[in-house]
Structure formats: C-alpha cells, structure tokens
Amino acid sequence: MNARTISNTTNFTLANGMDTRPVSTEPYISPAFFEMEREKVFRKAWLSMGRIEQLPEPGSYIVREVEVCKASVLITRDSNDQVRSFYNVCSHRGNTLVLAEGGKQTKFTCRYHGWTYRNDGGLVAVPDEVNFFNLDKKKCALTEIATDIWEGWIFINFASPPEVSLETFLGQLGRDYRGIPYENADHSVKFESNLNANWKVIADAFAESYHVPMIHPQTIGTTFASKDNPFARPVAVQTWGPHRSFTTFANPNYVPPEQAHVERLAYSNVVAGNVISAAPLENMEKFLKHPAINRTKSKDWAADATWIFPNFHLDVSPGGFWTHHFWPTSYNSTRWVAEYFIPVPKDADTRLQQEHYVARNADVLLEDIGNTERTQKGLESRAKSVMPLQDGEALIRHSLYQIQKWVDAKSVTEALL
Amino acid sequence: MERFLAYWDRPTTEERWRQRTASSMEEIRRFYDAMLAKAPAAMAHIRQFPIDALPEPSARLMRLCLALVNASISVEMLGQPRVPYSPYPQPVRVIRGPVYWG
Numbered sequence: 001m002n003a004r005t006i007s008n009t010t011n012f013t014l015a016n017g018m019d020t021r022p023v024s025t026e027p028y029i030s031p032a033f034f035e036m037e038r039e040k041v042f043r044k045a046w047l048s049m050g051r052i053e054q055l056p057e058p059g060s061y062i063v064r065e066v067e068v069c070k071a072s073v074l075i076t077r078d079s080n081d082q083v084r085s086f087y088n089v090c091s092h093r094g095n096t097l098v099l100a101e102g103g104k105q106t107k108f109t110c111r112y113h114g115w116t117y118r119n120d121g122g123l124v125a126v127p128d129e130v131n132f133f134n135l136d137k138k139k140c141a142l143t144e145i146a147t148d149i150w151e152g153w154i155f156i157n158f159a160s161p162p163e164v165s166l167e168t169f170l171g172q173l174g175r176d177y178r179g180i181p182y183e184n185a186d187h188s189v190k191f192e193s194n195l196n197a198n199w200k201v202i203a204d205a206f207a208e209s210y211h212v213p214m215i216h217p218q219t220i221g222t223t224f225a226s227k228d229n230p231f232a233r234p235v236a237v238q239t240w241g242p243h244r245s246f247t248t249f250a251n252p253n254y255v256p257p258e259q260a261h262v263e264r265l266a267y268s269n270v271v272a273g274n275v276i277s278a279a280p281l282e283n284m285e286k287f288l289k290h291p292a293i294n295r296t297k298s299k300d301w302a303a304d305a306t307w308i309f310p311n312f313h314l315d316v317s318p319g320g321f322w323t324h325h326f327w328p329t330s331y332n333s334t335r336w337v338a339e340y341f342i343p344v345p346k347d348a349d350t351r352l353q354q355e356h357y358v359a360r361n362a363d364v365l366l367e368d369i370g371n372t373e374r375t376q377k378g379l380e381s382r383a384k385s386v387m388p389l390q391d392g393e394a395l396i397r398h399s400l401y402q403i404q405k406w407v408d409a410k411s412v413t414e415a416l417l
Numbered sequence: 418m419e420r421f422l423a424y425w426d427r428p429t430t431e432e433r434w435r436q437r438t439a440s441s442m443e444e445i446r447r448f449y450d451a452m453l454a455k456a457p458a459a460m461a462h463i464r465q466f467p468i469d470a471l472p473e474p475s476a477r478l479m480r481l482c483l484a485l486v487n488a489s490i491s492v493e494m495l496g497q498p499r500v501p502y503s504p505y506p507q508p509v510r511v512i513r514g515p516v517y518w519g
Contacts, residue, residue: 190512218494261453262489344516348463354515355486358430362511363490363500370503
C-alpha cells in the first residue's frame with residue numbers, strides 16, 4: 001500500500017476546506033433527491049443559457065429548453081439591445097409560442113389562434129378580440145424570466161424575483177474572471193447527446209483528469225500525462241463559494257507520432273495552441289496573460305476547467321475556450337451540450353486542421369460519455385453506497401457538498417455563506 | 418477518386434463521422450491510403466481558390482480531404498474504426514461542425 005506523504009501527494013481537498021471521507025452515492029440515484037435539486041438548486045440558481053453573440057443583432061432570438069424546470073425559454077434582443085427571457089408559452093391556452101430554435105423576428109405569432117407578441121413580451125394582437133370578456137391585453141404579456149449578462153454570458157433565474165443578483169451569485173469568481181477576451185465567440189462547433197445517466201455523473205466525468213491516461217490513451221493520453229506526471233494530476237484547484245476550477249497538466253513535448261501522416265499534414269500549416277483547442281496561437285496572447293487563466297502560469301498547462309454552479313463548465317486553453325452544459329431530464333437522464341468556439345476558417349489549411357480537431361474531439365467525447373451510462377447502472381444497483389474520491393477529484397466532492405448545501409439551506413443567501 | 422465519391426463525399430462533419438464508424442477497417446484503410454497519396458496535391462489545388470468560393474469539383478475534393486481527416490482518427494489513433502467500449506450507434510451528435518462543410 002502506498003503511504004500518503006506530503007511529498008508524493010497533492011493537497012487540494014483539505015486546502016479547500018473539505019474533508020476526505022468517501023461520499024454518498026445517493027444524490028446520483030435518488031428520485032427524491034432529484035426533486036430537491038429541482039426546487040432548491042435549479043429553480044433558485046442563475047443558469048447559463050449561452051453567449052450574447054448568439055443574439056447577434058436587434059431582433060435576434062433563441063429558444064432554449066430547460067427540462068428540469070419544465071420550461072422552454074425564449075430569449076430576445078430588442079431594438080435597444082435589451083436582452084430579455086420569457087416562458088415560451090402563449091398567454092391564451094398555454095401553447096408553445098415559438099417552435100423554431102432561433103432567428104430574427106420582432107413579433108411572434110402563436111399558430112393555434114394567432115395571438116401575436118412583440119419581442120419585449122407585449123401582446124399586440126388577438127384575432128376576434130371583441131368576443132373575449134374584458135380582455136386586458138396589457139395583462140397578457142409573455143411571462144418574463146429574470147435575465148442578466150456577465151462578460152457576454154447570458155444567465156437566467158426562474159425565481160420570481162431571484163433572491164440574489166447574478167453579481168452576488170458569481171461572487172469573487174465573477175470578479176476574478178472579469179476582462180477575459182472571448183475570441184471567436186460568434187461561432188461554435190456544437191455536440192449534443194441524450195444520455196441515461198444522472199447529470200452529475202456526466203459533469204463529474206469532465207471535472208477530473210485522473211481518467212485521462214486510461215480512457216483516452218490513443219486520442220489525447222500522451223498530451224495530458226508524462227513521466228513527471230504519469231497519473232495526469234491537476235496542477236491547481238480553486239473554489240469560490242459554490243463555484244470551482246481546476247488546471248490540468250499538459251505534456252509540453254507532445255508531437256504527433258511519426259506515422260500520424262494526416263495529423264501532421266493537418267497541423268503543418270497552422271500553429272494551434274494544443275490538440276485540445278482549435279484556434280491559432282497568435283490571437284491568444286491577451287487571453288493567456290489574464291491573471292485568472294492558468295493562475296500559476298504553469299508552463300505545463302493544458303486547460304482550466306471552471307465549473308460554475310450548478311451545471312455549467314467554462315473551459316479555457318491556449319487555443320481558445322469551450323463550454324459544457326449538463327441539463328437534467330430526469331433523475332437518471334441528461335441532455336449534455338458541448339460548444340467549441342473556433343474562428344471561421346480563412347483558408348483550406350485552417351479548415352482541414354479544424355476538421356482534425358473536431359474529429360479527434362468527437363471521439364474523445366465519445367470515450368468520456370461512453371462510460372457514463374455504465375457508471376449510472378453500477379450506482380443504481382446499490383452495490384456500493386459510497387464512493388472514495390482522491391485528491392485530484394476534489395471538484396466532484398465540492399460539487400456534491402455545494403448541492404447538499406443548497407438543498408439544506410432555507411435561502412440562497414444562506415446557501416452562499 | 419470516383420469510386421470513393423459516393424461513399425466518402427459527405428456535406429457535414431457528422432455525416433463523415435458516421436460513414437467512417439460504419440465502415441470496416443479494410444474500407445477505411447483503402448480510402449485512407451488512396452486519399453493520403455493525393456492529399457498534398459489536392460490541398461495545393463484547393464489553395465488556389467477562396468475557401469468560400471470553391472468550384473464544385475474542387476469543393477468535392479476538399480470534402481474528400483475532410484473525409485481523409487476523419488478516417489485518419491481510426492488509422493492513426495484508434496487502430497480500429499470506432500472508439501472501444503463506447504455505445505454504437507454513437508449517441509453523440511455533431512449538431513454543427515466548423516464553418517464550410519461542417
């Protein structure tokens with residue numbers, strides 16, 4: 001048995017005020033716990049909906065599903081650049097108002113009876129209005145959902161009104177991460193999957209690098225581990241209230257193997273940050289200098305994964321940034337979405353390299369999530385009631401602690417203490 | 418290249434991935450070997466044009482180069498058509514690939 005000593009271990013769990021006991025498996029498999037998460041977490045926290053660039057001009061709109069709150073959310077940008085969110089529900093008899101995923105429109109007409117709304121939610125037209133009984137259109141606007149924007153990230157809150165502001169919710173993390181230039185925020189490659197696993201099983205899979213040498217040996221394994229760090233331990237872990245981040249290690253000496261002719265061809269004319277990010281290095285100077293990114297300025301840096309409570313991963317690396325969202329659809333199913341923000345390719349060589357990046361990434365993601373349904377099945381068997389977590393899995397522990405805190409707290413203010 | 422066009426020439430990243438993962442290693446390898454030999458010349462040809470205004474025969478060549486890239490994951494990394502131990506058909510979808518043939 002290997003004895004734990006100061007010299008052969010990391011120190012993230014204790015340093016972030018957590019204990020080291022095995023954690024309960026119950027939150028991953030209990031329908032009752034899921035209902036508490038629904039009411040005490042997802043209906044109270046600020047939830048990430050996407051980037052402001054996804055509403056590129058006045059009149060733009062997007063629709064986002066938030067199954068855990070049983071809501072379809074219509075997000076609009078009006079002629080004064082005001083961004084608002086509404087329940088995508090007609091005020092007449094509850095039909096879904098907007099069926100498209102997004103576009104540009106200043107008015108929305110319900111296809112059931114023709115009720116028409118402006119993009120500020122106001123009801124402007126009701127066919128055969130006189131045959132209603134004292135219908136006050138001003139009282140029939142779309143029901144609004146609290147919306148705020150931080151650093152170009154759109155957040156909503158289903159509490160009416162939210163107990164704390166977005167600024168208070170993000171706290172010191174929101175301040176530390178101010179001023180990061182999000183390059184290429186207007187274009188993203190998007191992956192999606194519906195998986196038979198609890199949302200936390202999937203979020204956990206992307207919150208540690210311990211799995212990398214085993215799960216990704218051929219796709220990215222040699223880039224995340226080396227002789228000096230054979231188990232791909234994190235470089236750093238930090239927490240801010242309910243939020244958390246870890247910095248992963250990169251093998252600075254990675255080059256494509258000799259026989260990887262196409263990989264070499266794809267990267268021969270493009271200097272990309274590393275294999276896990278797509279954009280060219282030259283745009284990244286300002287990004288990389290930001291104090292919150294690669295906080296320790298380790299030369300062996302692959303990526304920072306920042307997990308904003310409850311279900312939003314914002315990841316940055318030398319070549320750019322990407323996001324994960326984990327949307328619960330039931331206690332043991334999840335819709336997972338990953339978006340990688342990469343530039344519009346200016347030439348064929350860049351387009352070729354981007355295809356290599358996306359194709360490798362697609363299989364890396366498949367390696368990650370292929371495991372998650374098996375894990376859920378194992379947890380639901382109740383073969384085990386606890387999971388031992390190592391120090392490199394501190395983010396998982398922190399997530400479970402914080403969710404329990406929100407479930408137990410009488411208020412969001414108490415949960416944030 | 419004609420014999421490969423019908424199968425490997427696809428308009429999106431998602432479709433290229435699905436074609437590759439539905440193929441045998443022999444089929445992938447055959448395409449990879451043939452296309453790799455042509456790729457440097459193909460890319461030199463494609464570079465003559467702006468990427469958003471490729472004439473269709475050149476665009477088709479570009480899509481085959483993109484298919485080569487997808488096939489290379491199997492050949493150069495996995496040693497088999499698909500990621501081991503993962504569900505098939507794969508539950509992950511590429512909703513949107515890179516701009517142009519993504």
